[in-house]
Every structure is written in structure tokens, then in C-alpha cells.
Amino acid sequence: MKLFIIFTVLFLAFSGCDDTSSAENNNNLNNSNNSNNSNNINNDAGPDADGGSDDCSEHAFTDVMIPTSDGYELSAFVRKPLNPDCRLPTILIQTPYNKENARSIWFLFGGEPLFDSRDYNFVVMDWRGFFGSAGVPVSNDRDLGYDGADAVDWITAQDWSDGKVGTWGVSALCKIQYQTAQIKPSGLKAMVPIFCGMNQTWEEHYPGGVLRREYINFMEMYYGVSASVYEAHPYRDTLWAWLEGQYSYTKVEAPSLVVAGWYDLNNKGGIGDWLSLRTQSAQAVRDKHQLLIGPWIHQATGGETSMGRPLTDQEKKYVDSSKIIQERSLAFFNVHLREIGESQAQKVEYIVDNETTPRFSDTWPPTVNTQVVYLRENTLSDEAPTTETDRVFSSDPDDPSPTIGGQTLMGNYHHGPQYLDEIIARSDSLVYESSVAPGFIVGGEVVVTLEIETDVPDTDIAVRITAVDPQGRHLLIAEGIQRLKLRDSNSTPSLLTAAQLYTVNIKAVNHHGYAFPAGWRLGLIITGSNFERFDVNPNTGNDFLSEAPAPAVSTTTIYAGGISSITFSTVE
Numbered sequence: 357m358k359l360f361i362i363f364t365v366l367f368l369a370f371s372g373c374d375d376t377s378s379a380e381n382n383n384n385l386n387n388s389n390n391s392n393n394s395n396n397i398n399n400d401a402g403p404d405a406d407g408g409s410d411d412c413s414e415h416a417f418t419d420v421m422i423p424t425s426d427g428y429e430l431s432a433f434v435r436k437p438l439n440p441d442c443r444l445p446t447i448l449i450q451t452p453y454n455k456e457n458a459r460s461i462w463f464l465f466g467g468e469p470l471f472d473s474r475d476y477n478f479v480v481m482d483w484r485g486f487f488g489s490a491g492v493p494v495s496n497d498r499d500l501g502y503d504g505a506d507a508v509d510w511i512t513a514q515d516w517s518d519g520k521v522g523t524w525g526v527s528a529l530c531k532i533q534y535q536t537a538q539i540k541p542s543g544l545k546a547m548v549p550i551f552c553g554m555n556q557t558w559e560e561h562y563p564g565g566v567l568r569r570e571y572i573n574f575m576e577m578y579y580g581v582s583a584s585v586y587e588a589h590p591y592r593d594t595l596w597a598w599l600e601g602q603y604s605y606t607k608v609e610a611p612s613l614v615v616a617g618w619y620d621l622n623n624k625g626g627i628g629d630w631l632s633l634r635t636q637s638a639q640a641v642r643d644k645h646q647l648l649i650g651p652w653i654h655q656a657t658g659g660e661t662s663m664g665r666p667l668t669d670q671e672k673k674y675v676d677s678s679k680i681i682q683e684r685s686l687a688f689f690n691v692h693l694r695e696i697g698e699s700q701a702q703k704v705e706y707i708v709d710n711e712t713t714p715r716f717s718d719t720w721p722p723t724v725n726t727q728v729v730y731l732r733e734n735t736l737s738d739e740a741p742t743t744e745t746d747r748v749f750s751s752d753p754d755d756p757s758p759t760i761g762g763q764t765l766m767g768n769y770h771h772g773p774q775y776l777d778e779i780i781a782r783s784d785s786l787v788y789e790s791s792v793a794p795g796f797i798v799g800g801e802v803v804v805t806l807e808i809e810t811d812v813p814d815t816d817i818a819v820r821i822t823a824v825d826p827q828g829r830h831l832l833i834a835e836g837i838q839r840l841k842l843r844d845s846n847s848t849p850s851l852l853t854a855a856q857l858y859t860v861n862i863k864a865v866n867h868h869g870y871a872f873p874a875g876w877r878l879g880l881i882i883t884g885s886n887f888e889r890f891d892v893n894p895n896t897g898n899d900f901l902s903e904a905p906a907p908a909v910s911t912t913t914i915y916a917g918g919i920s921s922i923t924f925s926t927v928e
Contacts, residue, residue, distance in 0.1 A: 553625020751884020800925025
């Protein structure tokens with residue numbers, strides 16, 4: 357039971373890594389346009405149901421305490437019509453970040469398609485033990501989902517409710533929706549989980565077998581959760597197997613609009629959830645789940661600052677400035693809570709980076725087309741080499757290749773696609789470039805296959821897939837890493853033998869959708885680390901630098917003779 361408590365703490369911390377700070381709130385408010393408030397109000401859904409009158413157009417906020425079934429009260433505010441005859445569906449948001457932040461971000465200044473709608477009540481509630489809510493934040497006896505279910509039941513009993521509730525939220529506010537759905541409250545009719553995975557997984561914390569050190573450092577710094585909790589389980593053991601099945605897709609009985617970002621921390625988890633919901637959730641809703649993916653970083657929905665600093669102009673390219681997520685959320689709720697409009701025929705909508713027109717598909721990935729690009733001496737080509745060449749790089753644990761961009765979290769790192777001049781300038785990187793623009797658009801998973809040998813019992817290989825601009829600069833678009841002793845199994849390590857050839861597959865951490873601009877080329881950078889996004893390998897066969905013996909410098913050879921290649925899922 358102690359482990360359960362620990363990992364519940366980890367869940368809270370993980371979920372809370374990205375949401376809006378006060379600085380974000382202020383920036384978002386300052387950039388809102390008050391005049392948008394009236395322009396985005398949908399047709400009235402008031403008591404006469406005429407779809408056009410203003411019966412329910414005037415709303416007010418009320419502070420309330422929502423009782424729980426175990427005797428506590430949770431602090432919330434309700435936004436509902438002034439007209440006491442109005443009966444509307446309700447959107448529930450559960451937050452550990454103070455409901456007042458949500459009030460100021462989304463409700464006061466307009467320009468928010470979902471929250472400007474006058475066809476819904478909104479309830480925003482502080483989590484148990486946070487801000488105005490009573491109770492202990494982490495309990496071994498009560499899952500937070502019960503509080504969500506109690507809130508749904510309370511809402512449906514109010515005279516301003518029509519009995520239908522939808523849930524919405526990002527990251528922490530996303531995971532809590534899945535927990536609420538596990539309890540099956542009868543009033544829960546729709547969900548919009550954004551940028552999260554339902555369960556904690558080994559792959560989420562150890563992609564390619566390498567600990568996400570940047571994330572763990574944040575956990576320790578901000579939440580006081582020791583890194584040793586994660587370090588105690590470096591392989592996929594029985595505890596990880598239990599955590600990965602802690603919440604069941606079979607208990608989800610409400611249709612979901614799952615939202616993921618190409619450059620978000622939880623892209624693969626969210627997409628995996630949608631795939632599982634389509635086959636394992638309640639039979640009646642399996643064909644109603646939708647998936648929305650776009651060119652967004654984890655900070656895309658919460659304003660224009662993150663983790664205590666403003667976003668750069670480069671980072672702002674990957675926020676949802678057009679409010680697509682809110683617009684699609686509103687349309688989804690209209691279908692499932694108001695029975696207005698039609699459900700999207702093709703269940704996957706995805707926006708490829710560098711394109712403006714959405715694409716649609718019945719499945720994900722949307723196509724089985726593949727494109728293989730081969731490594732040659734220092735280039736990338738559609739044609740396999742006829743002769744073998746090799747290149748060598750070193751990896752020094754005391755001087756690791758630094759993290760620049762990618763699916764990062766902390767404010768001391770840039771987020772999303774960034775230029776990698778600093779990485780290329782180092783002597784421990786191998787750089788490959790195609791001579792012509794790729795003739796394909798990435799649309800799914802990316803795998804780098806390398807034929808290698810090394811002089812140590814274990815080391816890491818980190819890959820960064822890039823788009824090379826006309827000036828020759830490499831822009832990061834995908835990344836992956838692999839701990840070589842876990843090349844064949846995520847639960848049983850197998851050390852390497854010096855001077856022996858191995859074939860290693862390195863999966864990009866996220867699914868991707870990318871269209872190369874005219875004149876841009878494909879690039880690949882290979883290093884032995886990507887720190888501190890990923891932990892450093894001591895190159896001794898041990899798991900962490902803290903373990904004896906002292907770390908060693910590795911020398912790894914990459915052979916380009918027809919095996920070493922990049923395989924892309926592609927779309928037309």
C-alpha cells in the first residue's frame with residue numbers, strides 16, 4: 357500500500373507539471389479581446405428551446421461548496437444563467453491549480469470559444485486538499501475519481517442542470533477525467549481529455565529504457581518526490597505492469613474527444629488511449645470517440661508564459677493561438693450534450709505541422725505507407741549504399757550532449773522545434789543530411805535503425821531527426837533514445853560484447869505529423885546523450901551515475917551499409 361501512496365503522489369505531480377501559472381494567466385488576459393465575448397455566444401438553449409432567444413444569455417458566478425460522499429466539502433464556482441427557469445448541460449473542470457486562476461483565464465475577458473458559450477453551465481472545482489477544498493490531497497483509501505463522480509451527481513441534482521455533464525481539461529485536469537469515468541456517474545455524457553495518458557506507464561517514464569531526468573528533477577524540486585522512487589524501478593517490472601492497468605478502458609462509458617500535440621509530453625499516451633478506447637470501452641460509445649492532433653507543445657492551451665518565463669517567438673509558433681482545441685471541444689459537447697450538429701464522420705482529425713488545412717482519417721496512423729531513407733557516409737538517401745562506410749563518435753558522461761528543444765517541461769529548456777547549432781558544433785555528434793527535399797509527409801511513428809558496435813558493456817544512442825533549412829541549419833522535429841542493454845527487452849537487460857555488431861531500433865518518443873517546407877531537407881543527428889531531458893548512461897553496465905564504478909567514456913561505431921536507416925510512416 358505504501359507504493360500505491362507514493363505513486364499517487366507521483367500522479368499528482370506528473371499531472372501538474374504544465375498548467376497555467378499566474379504569469380500565464382495575466383499574459384493570456386492581456387491578450388484577450390473583450391469584444392469577442394459577444395461574438396462567440398452560441399444560439400440560446402434556454403427553456404423555450406427556440407435556439408435563438410436570449411432567455412439564458414445572462415449568466416452569473418456563484419461560489420459553492422460541493423459535498424462528497426465521505427463527508428468533505430470541495431470548493432467550486434458555478435457559472436449559470438440568471439434566469440431560474442433555464443436548464444442547461446454543464447461542463448465540469450477539476451483543478452489542483454486554484455479555481456480562481458481558471459475563472460480569470462477563461463471566463464472574464466472573452467476570446468475563448470468554449471467558455472464564451474452561453475449554452476452551458478460551468479463548474480470549476482478545486483481538488484480535495486487544494487486551495488479551498490477540504491481533505492487530504494493524497495489518500496490511500498479514496499481515489500480522486502470518487503470526488504469527480506460526487507461532483508457530477510451534485511450537478512445533476514441542481515435545478516439549473518438538465519442532467520447532462522461533460523468534463524474538460526489539460527494535463528492534471530485531463531487525467532482526473534479518466535478517474536471520474538471509472539466510477540461511472542450516470543450524468544457523465546462526454547469527456548475532452550487533453551494532453552495526458554490515462555495510466556502511468558514504464559515507457560512514459562523510461563522511453564527507450566532511459567529515465568526522463570528533466571521531469572524527475574522537476575518532481576523532486578517542486579513536489580519533494582525523491583528521484584530514488586523512480587530509480588528503484590528502471591525496468592518494466594510487476595509494479596509498472598500494475599500501474600499501467602490501474603484504470604480500465606472498459607469502465608469508460610462516455611464518448612471522448614482525445615487531444616494530443618505533436619510536440620507534447622504525452623503524445624504517445626494520449627493517442628494510445630484513443631486506440632484502446634475504440635476497442636475496449638463500453639460497446640455503445642466505441643465508435644463515438646474522436647482524436648484531434650495538432651502542432652502543439654505541452655504549454656499550448658494555457659497562455660503565453662510557462663514555468664516562470666515568457667515563451668519565445670519560436671515557441672509561440674506551437675501554441676493553439678487559433679483556439680482550435682476549444683472550438684472542437686464545443687462542437688463535440690454540442691453533439692453529445694445538446695444533440696445539435698453531427699458527429700464527425702472520420703474520427704481522427706490531424707493538423708500536419710506546416711499545413712493549415714486539417715486532414716481526416718478513420719484510423720491512426722492514417723496510412724500504412726512507409727518510406728525508408730538510408731544512411732550513407734554522411735548523407736541520407738532513398739537508395740541503399742552499395743559499399744559499407746563507418747563513422748565513430750564518443751560519449752562522455754561528464755560532458756553529455758545537451759537538451760535543446762523537444763518535448764520538454766521545465767522553463768530552463770526551450771520547448772518544441774528548436775535549431776540545433778550547438779549540438780552540431782560539438783565533436784561528439786554525427787550529422788547526416790539528404791541532398792534533396794523529402795518527397796513525403798511524416799504521419800505516424802518514426803524508427804531509426806542502426807548497425808553499431810561499441811567498446812563498453814552498455815551505452816545510449818540518442819537520435820534527433822531534423823528539418824534542414826535552406827541555410828543549412830537543423831530544426832529539431834523528432835527525437836528518440838535507446839539504452840543498448842535494453843535493446844531486446846524492457847524488463848531483462850543484456851550487456852554488450854566489445855567489437856560485436858548489433859542492430860538497434862530507436863523509436864521516436866512521439867508520433868509525428870510534419871510537412872517539409874519547399875527547399876528544406878531531411879537531417880539526422882546521432883549522439884550518445886540528450887541531457888537532461890534523458891538521463892546520462894554511465895557506460896559501465898550500471899543504471900545510474902551514482903553507482904560504482906566510475907563512469908567511462910564510450911566509443912561507438914555506426915555502420916552504413918544498408919541496415920542503418922530511418923523508417924517513416926507517411927501520408928499522401
